[in-house]
Amino acid sequence: MTFFLEQLLNGVQLGLLLFLLAAGLTLVFGIMDLVNLAHGSLYMVGAYLAASLTVMLKSFVLGVIAALAGTALLGIALEMLALRRLYPRDHLDHVLGTFGLILFFNEAVRLIWGAAGMTLAVPPYLNGLVEVLPGVAYPIYRLAIIIAGVLVALFLYVLVQHTRVGMLIRAGASNREMIGALGVNINRLYTIVFSVGAALAALAGIMAAPILTVQIGMGENILILAFVVIVIGGIGSVRGALVAALLIGLIDTMGRAYLPDLLRLIFTARAASVTGPALSSMMIYLVMAAFLIVRPEGLFPVPSARR
Amino acid sequence: MTLNRRLIATALLLVGLGLIPIIAKSIGYLFLLTLFTRIVILAIAAVSLDLILGFGGMISFGHAVFLGIGGYAVGIAAHHGYYSALVQWPIGLAASALFGLITGALCLRTRGVYFIMITLAFSQLVYFLSVGIDSYGSDDGLTIYKRSTMGGLIDLGNKTTFYYVCYASLLLCLFLAWRIVRSPFGRVIQAARSNENRLQVLGIATDRYRLVAYVIASTMCGLAGILLANHTDFISPALIHWTRSGDLMIMVVLGGMGTLFGPVAGTIALLVLEEVLSTITEHWMIVLGPLLLLMALFKRGGLSALLGGRKA
Amino acid sequence: MREALVEVVDLVKTFGGLVATDEVSLTLHQGEIHAVIGPNGAGKTTLISQLSGRLKPSGGKILISGRDVTHLPVAARSRMGLARSFQITSLFFDFTALDNVAIAVQASRGHSFRFWQDVTTDEAIYGPARQFLSRLGLEARAQVPAGDLSYGEQRQLELAMALATKPRVLLLDEPMAGMGHDESAKIIALLREIKNDYAILLVEHDMKAVFALADRITVLVNGAVLASGPPESIRGNPEVRRAYLGETTPKEGGVR
Numbered sequence: 001m002t003f004f005l006e007q008l009l010n011g012v013q014l015g016l017l018l019f020l021l022a023a024g025l026t027l028v029f030g031i032m033d034l035v036n037l038a039h040g041s042l043y044m045v046g047a048y049l050a051a052s053l054t055v056m057l058k059s060f061v062l063g064v065i066a067a068l069a070g071t072a073l074l075g076i077a078l079e080m081l082a083l084r085r086l087y088p089r090d091h092l093d094h095v096l097g098t099f100g101l102i103l104f105f106n107e108a109v110r111l112i113w114g115a116a117g118m119t120l121a122v123p124p125y126l127n128g129l130v131e132v133l134p135g136v137a138y139p140i141y142r143l144a145i146i147i148a149g150v151l152v153a154l155f156l157y158v159l160v161q162h163t164r165v166g167m168l169i170r171a172g173a174s175n176r177e178m179i180g181a182l183g184v185n186i187n188r189l190y191t192i193v194f195s196v197g198a199a200l201a202a203l204a205g206i207m208a209a210p211i212l213t214v215q216i217g218m219g220e221n222i223l224i225l226a227f228v229v230i231v232i233g234g235i236g237s238v239r240g241a242l243v244a245a246l247l248i249g250l251i252d253t254m255g256r257a258y259l260p261d262l263l264r265l266i267f268t269a270r271a272a273s274v275t276g277p278a279l280s281s282m283m284i285y286l287v288m289a290a291f292l293i294v295r296p297e298g299l300f301p302v303p304s305a306r307r
Numbered sequence: 308m309t310l311n312r313r314l315i316a317t318a319l320l321l322v323g324l325g326l327i328p329i330i331a332k333s334i335g336y337l338f339l340l341t342l343f344t345r346i347v348i349l350a351i352a353a354v355s356l357d358l359i360l361g362f363g364g365m366i367s368f369g370h371a372v373f374l375g376i377g378g379y380a381v382g383i384a385a386h387h388g389y390y391s392a393l394v395q396w397p398i399g400l401a402a403s404a405l406f407g408l409i410t411g412a413l414c415l416r417t418r419g420v421y422f423i424m425i426t427l428a429f430s431q432l433v434y435f436l437s438v439g440i441d442s443y444g445s446d447d448g449l450t451i452y453k454r455s456t457m458g459g460l461i462d463l464g465n466k467t468t469f470y471y472v473c474y475a476s477l478l479l480c481l482f483l484a485w486r487i488v489r490s491p492f493g494r495v496i497q498a499a500r501s502n503e504n505r506l507q508v509l510g511i512a513t514d515r516y517r518l519v520a521y522v523i524a525s526t527m528c529g530l531a532g533i534l535l536a537n538h539t540d541f542i543s544p545a546l547i548h549w550t551r552s553g554d555l556m557i558m559v560v561l562g563g564m565g566t567l568f569g570p571v572a573g574t575i576a577l578l579v580l581e582e583v584l585s586t587i588t589e590h591w592m593i594v595l596g597p598l599l600l601l602m603a604l605f606k607r608g609g610l611s612a613l614l615g616g617r618k619a
Numbered sequence: 620m621r622e623a624l625v626e627v628v629d630l631v632k633t634f635g636g637l638v639a640t641d642e643v644s645l646t647l648h649q650g651e652i653h654a655v656i657g658p659n660g661a662g663k664t665t666l667i668s669q670l671s672g673r674l675k676p677s678g679g680k681i682l683i684s685g686r687d688v689t690h691l692p693v694a695a696r697s698r699m700g701l702a703r704s705f706q707i708t709s710l711f712f713d714f715t716a717l718d719n720v721a722i723a724v725q726a727s728r729g730h731s732f733r734f735w736q737d738v739t740t741d742e743a744i745y746g747p748a749r750q751f752l753s754r755l756g757l758e759a760r761a762q763v764p765a766g767d768l769s770y771g772e773q774r775q776l777e778l779a780m781a782l783a784t785k786p787r788v789l790l791l792d793e794p795m796a797g798m799g800h801d802e803s804a805k806i807i808a809l810l811r812e813i814k815n816d817y818a819i820l821l822v823e824h825d826m827k828a829v830f831a832l833a834d835r836i837t838v839l840v841n842g843a844v845l846a847s848g849p850p851e852s853i854r855g856n857p858e859v860r861r862a863y864l865g866e867t868t869p870k871e872g873g874v875r
Contacts, residue, residue, distance in 0.1 A: 035420050085604055091420055092366050093603040096560055099553045100599025107593035224431050224549065227424040235420060278439030285432035289413055292425065296416045491731040491738050498722050501711040508671060508709075509726035509784055510697030516731065 002136050007257045008250070009132070013142050015249025016149025020204035021222060022229040022241040023156055024197025030236025030302060031172040032087050032190055037098040038078070039201055039226070040219025041105035046071040046202025047209040047218065048109055051118040060123040064206055068199050075198025079191050087190070106216050117215035120206070145207045152203065153242055160238055169193065225252075228288050234298025243299055248284050255283040317568040320575075321481075324474060328467045340466055346578050347473045348534045351480050353558040353570030355527035358484055360556065361564030362493065363520050364500025365415075368423045369430030370555050373403045373525050375437065375547035377532020382449040382542040392455040396533055403529025404522050406433075411521035415514055427549055437544040448543025455537055463537055473534050480527050481567055487523070488567070496520050497565075557599060622685075624649050624818040625670070625701075625788055630679035632665055632842075639665045641843035642679070647788060647818040652810065654821045654829045657839035658862075663822045664706055666839070667790050670820070671703040672696045683788070697726075702786035704777040706793045706822075712766035716757055716776055719765050721748040723783035748783065755779040756805065771802045778806065782813070789819045795828055807831055830854070838862070 025039050049070045054063025078101075086097050122141050129137040160166040168189055205219065212218065229248050233240025260276030267275070291298075324347060331339040352374055359365040380399030389395065410429045414422055443449050454463040463469045487493045498506050499513045506513050536542050545551075554577070562573025584591030623646035632640035639662045647653050655663050668674040670681060672693040681689045683699050691699075711719050724747045725731060725738065738744060752758055755775040760768060765776060778794055794810075795803040807828055810819065814832075823829050829836065830850050837847040838859050846856050853859055 029420065035423060082600060082604075089603065091423060092360075092556075092560070095366065095368060095423060095553075096557065097600045097603030099550075099557070100596040100603065102550075102596070103592040103599070104596030107590050107596065111590055111593065220549070221431075224427060228428050231421055231424050231428070278436050281435035281439050282432050285428055285435075288425070288428055292413050292416055296421070486737075487734055489737045489739050490735060491725055491733045493734075494722055494725060494738050495731045498711050498714065501713050502709060504673075504693075505705075505709045505711065506722070506726075507693040508673075508697055508703050509723050509780070510694050511726050511731065512692070512694040519732070 003257070005133065005136050006138065007253055009138055009142065009146065011250035011253035012246065013145050013149070013249070014253055015246035016146060016153070017204050017208055018222070018225055018229050018249055019242050019245035020149065020152060020200045020207075021226040022233070022245050023238055024200040025223075025226050026230045026233065026236055026238060026241045027169065027193055028197050029230070031169060031193055032083075034083060034087055035091050035094040035098065036083070037095060037223065038101035038105065039197070040223030041102055042071055042075060042198045042201040043205035043208075043219035043222065044109065044214075044216070045074060045105065045205070047120065047205035047214045048113055048118065049202070050206040050209060051120045051214045052113070054120065060121075060126075067206060068202050071202030072195040072199040075195040076191055078198075079194040083194065084187070084190065102220070109216055115216065117213050120209035120214055122210045141210060148203070148207065152200065156238055165189070165192065225284070228284055230298075232288060232291050232298060234300040234302060236302035237298070237300040240298055240300035248287070251287055252280075252284050255280040259283070313566065313568050317571070320568065320571055321478065324477075324571075328470050337466075340470060342578065342582065344466070344470050344473055344538055345535075346574050347470070347477050348531050348538055349555070349558065349578070350571045350574040351473075351477050351534070352528045352531035352555055353562070353574045354477070354480050354484055354567065355524040355531065356555050357559045357564060357567070357570040358487070358496075358527070359517075359520055359524045360559055361566070361569065362488060362500065363496045363517060365517065365521065366423050367414075367426040367521075367524075367552070368556065369426035369428070369549065369552050370524075370528055371549070371551035372430035372433045372547050373407065373528035374532035374535055374551065375430075375433055375542075375544075376403045376406055377529035377534075378536035378542040378546050379437065379443070379449075379532075380529075381455060381533050381536040382451050383443055385451045385453060386443065386449060390453050390456045392457050395455050396530075399533040400526050400529050403532070404526040407522045407525025408518070411518050411525070415517050415521065427552070430547060430549055430552055434544055434547040434549070437547060444543065446544060448541055448545070451536060451540045451542065454540065455533075469537065473538070476530060476534060477571075480530070481571070483527075484567055492516065492519070561602065623647065623682075624684060625820075626680075626682040626685075627666075627670070628680040628682070630666070630669060630681065631677045632662075632669060632674060633677045639842050640669065640676070641841065643839070643842070643844055645837050645844070645847065647820055649787070649818045650815045651834045652814055652819045652821055652832050654823060654833035654836045655839060656823070656826070656829055656836060657845075661839040662842040663839055664792055665842075667703065667792050667820070667822060670790055671701060697784065697786075700785075700787035701790065702781040702784045702788065703790040704774075704781045704792055704794055706796065708770070708773045708777060710765040710773060710776060710780075712764065714765055715762050716765055716768060716772075717745070717748055717752060717761040719776055720751050720779050720783050721745055723780040724748045724751070727783065727785045751779045751783045752776075754782070755809070771798045774798055775802070775806070778809075787817060789817050791819060791821050791823075793823055794821070795823060795825050803828060 021039065021043060025036065028034050028036050028039070046067055050064055050067035053066045053070070054060050057063045057066060082097070082101070086094055126141045126144055128140055130140045130143060132138045132143065160169055168184055172189070225248065229244045230241055232247065233244035259280040260272055263272035263276050263279070324343065327343045328340055331337055352370070356367065356370045359367055377399040380402050381395045384390075384395045384398060414425045414429065417425060437443070438445055457463065461468060461472065463472060488497070495506065495511055495513070495516045499517060503513050532546070535546070558573040558577050559570050560573070561576055562571065563569030580595070581591065584594055588594070625647040627643060627645050630640050630643045631638070643666060645653065655666065657663055665674065669676045672691060672695075676689060679689070680687055683696065683701065688696050688699065711722065714722070721744050724744050728744070749758065749761065752761055755778055757772060757775055757779065760772060765773065768776060774794060774797065778791075781789055781791070795806055798806065803825065810832055821829070821832065833850055835848065836850055836853040838845040838853060840862050845862055846853060846859050
C-alpha cells in the first residue's frame with residue numbers, strides 16, 4: 001500500500017513535469033503553428049542556469065528565479081532573432097531549423113559548462129522526508145514539485161481562461177487569422193507566449209534537475225515524451241496537455257513499478273526479467289498507438305490545429 | 308533542360324563514387340574508403356527517406372528506426388550463430404517491411420505535425436526496446452564478430468569488396484526509386500503530396516498508396532541498416548536515436564528533396580562537412596547547428612521569400 | 620422520364636446548432652443540367668460536398684444509380700462516376716497543366732499500383748490528356764505549371780480534369796466564377812455541347828449562364844428548398860423573386 005501510494009505520487013509528479021514542458025510546446029504550436037524541437041534545449045538551459053546561479057547567488061530561491069528569468073529572456077531573444085522568421089515556413093523547415101538549434105545549444109552548453117554535467121543542490125529545508133499519510137513518508141522535494149506543478153497548472157488555467165492574453169491565446173489556437181483581425185500586435189503576443197513557454201520549460205528542467213542529473217541532451221528524451229503528451233491531448237489544447245500528461249506520468253511510473261511483477265505471474269521469472277523493463281518503457285508508446293486508433297485527433301482536439 | 312543537367316550530374320556523382328577505392332589506394336589514404344563506405348550506405352537510407360519525404364511529402368522523423376531494425380537483425384542473427392546473408396538479410400528486410408507496415412498504417416491515420424511526432428515516437432519505442440533488452444547488449448550494444456557470409460562467393464571482410472557491394476546496393480536502390488518515381492504509382496505519391504484532397508476526388512484512395520510507399524522506403528532503409536551493421540561490426544541503440552533520423556532528414560533536404568541526385572549529394576556533403584569541421588574544431592556542431600537554421604530559412608526562394616514572408 | 624442517376628432524399632446537415640442543409644431532396648438525370656441557386660450561405664457548396672463525400676450528412680440518403688452511397692468515402696464515389704470541380708480552385712499546382720489532366724486520366728484507368736511502367740511516355744494516358752486539354756482550349760499552355768496559369772485558365776483546367784475522369788455525374792461548383800465574358804461564353808457552349816453524356820449539377824451565381832443552361836432549377840434558401848422546377852416556373856415564382864432573384868433577374872436571361 002505504501003509502495004502503491006509512493007508510485008502514485010511519483011506518477012503525478014512526472015505527469016506535472018511533463019505538463020510544464022508540454023504546455024509551452026502545445027501553446028507555441030497551437031498559436032504560432034511552430035514545431036519547436038528546441039523546447040527541450042530550454043529545459044536543459046534552465047537546469048544549467050539554476051545549477052550555477054544558485055551557487056553564485058548563494059540562494060536556492062533567488063537562483064531559481066534568476067534562472068527562470070534568464071531562460072525567459074533567452075526565449076525572447078530566440079523568438080525575435082530566429083524563430084519568428086520560421087513561422088511562415090512549412091513544418092519540415094521548422095524541424096530542420098530547430099534541430100539545428102538543438103545541436104547549437106548542446107555544443108554551447110558544452111563550451112560554457114563543460115561536458116561533465118552538474119548537480120543542482122537542494123536546500124536543507126527541501127531535503128528529507130515528510131509523512132504524507134500516517135506511516136507513508138515521501139521526499140519533501142518531490143512533494144514540492146507536485147505543489148509547484150499544481151500551482152502552475154492553476155496559473156495557466158486562470159491565464160488562459162480569464163485574462164485578455166488568454167482570450168487571444170484561445171482565439172489564436174482555433175483561428176489564427178482572427179487575432180490579426182482583432183487588431184492585436186501579433187508579434188508581441190507571439191513573443192510573450194514563447195517566453196512563457198520557455199520559462200515553463202526551464203521550470204520543468206529545474207524541478208527535474210535534483211532528481212535526474214544536469215547534463216547535455218537531458219531535454220531530448222523528455223521532449224519526445226512531451227510530444228506523446230500533446231499528440232494524445234490534442235495539439236493546441238492546454239487542458240488536453242494536462243490530462244494526457246498525468247495519464248502518461250501515471251502509466252509510465254505504474255508500468256515500471258508493477259509490470260515486471262505482473263509478467264512474472266504469466267511468464268517464467270527469466271522471461272519476465274527480460275521483457276519487463278523493455279515492455280514497461282514501451283508502454284506509453286503503445287498507449288499512444290491505441291489512442292491513434294481510437295482518437296487520432298487527440299482527447300481535446302482544437303478544430304483548426306489539425307491540418 | 309535542367310532535367311538532363313541533373314541526369315548528367317547524377318551520373319558523374321555515381322561514377323565518382325565508383326572510383327573511390329581506386330582513388331583511396333592511389334593516394335594511400337585508406338580512411339577515405341571507410342568514410343565513403345559509410346556515405347554510400349547512408350545514401351541508401353537517404354534515398355529511401357526521400358521517396359516518402361521528398362516525393363511523397365510525408366515528413367517522417369523516425370526513419371533511422373529502420374537502420375536499427377536492419378542492423379539488429381544482422382546483429383541478433385550473428386549473436387545466435389547465424390551468419391549467412393541468406394538468413395540475415397531476408398530477416399532484416401522482412402522485419403523492416405513489417406514494422407513499416409504496422410507503424411505506417413497507424414502514422415498515416417494522421418497528417419502534418421501529428422505525423423512528424425508519431426513517427427518520432429515509434430522510433431523512440433524501438434530505441435527503448437533496444438536499450439531495455441539485456442540479452443542483446445542493451446545500452447552497450449552488440450559486437451558482431453563475423454560479417455554476413457555469402458556462401459564463399461563474396462568476402463564482405465575485404466574492404467574494397469564490401470565497398471562495391473554497398474555501391475551496387477545504392478545503384479540498385481536508385482534504379483528502383485527512379486522506376487517508381489516515373490511509374491503510375493509514383494505519380495500518385497507525388498500528386499498526393501501536392502494536393503491530397505483533389506486526388507481523392509479523382510477516385511484515388513491515397514492512404515493505401517502512401518502506406519505502400521512507406522513500406523517500400525522502410526524496406527530500403529532496412530537494407531542500409533543491414534549494410535551498416537556489417538560496416539561497423541557493431542550495433543547499439545545509438546543507431547536508432549532520434550537525432551539519427553534528424554541527420555537523414557538533413558541529408559535529403561541539404562541535397563534537394565524530390566530528386567534522386569539530392570539524397571546522394573546531401574549525404575556526401577553532410578558527412579564530408581562533418582569530417583572537415585571536426586578537424587578544425589571539436590565543437591563543430593556549434594557551426595553546423597546555425598548552418599541548418601540558415602538552410603531552413605533560406606533554402607527555398609532565398610532572401611526575397613524571407614522579406615515577403617511576413618504574415619498578416 | 621429516364622431513371623435518376625443521382626437521387627438525394629431528405630438530406631440534412633447540421634453544424635452544431637446551425638442547419639446548413641434542411642431536408643433537401645433532388646434528382647439528377649443524364650442529359651440534364653440541374654442548377655442549384657441561392658444567396659450566399661444558402662448551403663450550395665455544403666450540398667455539393669455531401670454529394671461528393673467530403674462531408675458526412677447528419678441525416679437523409681444519397682443514391683447513385685439506385686445504390687445507397689451515403690456512407691461511402693470520396694474516392695469510392697468517384698469511382699462510381701462522380702466528378703467534382705471546386706469553387707476554390709483545387710489543382711496540383713506544382714504539376715504542369717498537362718500532368719494535372721494526365722493524373723486524372725490515370726485515375727480513370729483503374730488502380731495505380733503499377734510500379735514498373737513508365738508513365739511519362741505512356742500515350743494511353745497522355746493522348747487522352749492532351750485531348751481533354753485542347754477541348755478546353757488549353758493546349759498551348761500544356762507545359763505551364765498549374766500554379767502559373769491565369770485564374771480563368773485554372774478554372775478551365777479544373778473542368779478538363781473533371782471530364783478526364785470519365786464521369787457520369789458532374790458536380791460543378793461555380794465553374795465560371797472569376798472568368799471573363801469570353802471565357803464563360805466558351806464554358807457555356809462547352810457544357811451545352813457535352814451535356815447529353817452527363818448528369819450535371821451546376822452551382823452558379825451568373826444568372827445569365829444558369830438560365831441559358833439549366834433544364835431544371837432548385838432554389839436553396841437557408842439550407843432548404845424554396846422552389847424547384849423548370850427555369851420558366853422559377854423565373855415566374857413570386858416567392859423566389861422576393862427571396863433571391865429580385866431585380867438581378869436578367870431580362871433576356873432565358874433566351875436560347
